[in-house]
Amino acid sequence: MSTQREAALRSAMETYTDPYLGIDLASAGAVKSVEIDGDRAVVLVTLCFPAGTYGTELAAALRERALGIEGIRQADIQVDWQIGSHAVKHNLKPIQGIRNIIVVASGKGGVGKSTTAANLALALAHEGAKVGLLDADIYGPSQPQMMGLSAERPSTTDQRSMVAPVAYGVKVMSVGFLVDVDQPMIWRGPMVTQALVQLLETTRWEELDYLVVDMPPGTGDTQLTLSQRVPVSGAIIVTTPQDIALLDARKGLRMFQKVEIPVLGIVENMSTHICSNCGHEEHIFGAGGGQRMAQQYGVALLAELPLDIRIREQTDGGKPTVVAEPDGPLARAYIELARRASAGLARSSLEGGAAFPSISIEDT
Known part of the structure; x- marks a missing residue:
């Protein structure tokens, strides 16, 4: 009888479809153990993407399923996670200590890529991952200001490598730490790409689950160098809903496809405007552009983020939304984005399709 109940319990757990992975837990290989002791069920689930807060939600859903089985009165559902390294393309080698590289890019500027x-x-990081952030926009570095690190500088102990400043648990590296804030970077393309590679390779990242790379807008030297020399796991494309922005975002997406970097999905930024006085929400830049683009190219629409004055104020103030209002609806939108992007990367590895590091593309 206990064996039958355990089989029923395992089936209930394994047939649950995870909303972020889009597959059941059996296909994800996530159900590690199932036991029944009297009227108590004990289940261990290990996900392949960070689930610091999501684990509680998943455990509640699985507990409800377990309690629906006859004879089970208590259910102890344990959810943890283990983030793996994803294979890289061609002859590129993983960078020591960095499991996955996600690039955030855009076809044009002004769409909110850096934010x-x-x-x-x-x-x-909020979901429990070890994270680094590389500001690859050499001409217009903005991450030191956004992350509240304007007064910081990298340190070194051996004159050959740099220790990245840390903000809110995230290691951050940018050329903005190395030059005066008003100093223009009057460099030709080869100097820019060399600076990017040097920032990446000489920073002591230690152990990272994800390195997020804030790319410059467009499809130029930096993007090409990155695809040829850096083991990128996947890309995220950021755009706004209007047709002009979508034209450039399509070029960015196609570029990453041509250089064989998997596109994890599209982020439609400034999707709706929320009035700071009355809370009215409207599509001032048009509606559905990101969804149509995602359907056209067969990629995921990862998020539709609002145009809200608080996002701008918080980022300008050096305390981005996820840490400024971690329990608010705006932060929730970014956390949902992180869950979908990391789960999408994990799923691509499970399916054996995308064996490269990740790049995120957004319009800045």
């Missing part, structure tokens, strides 16, 4: 990258990194 999205900062909040994505913080949201991944």
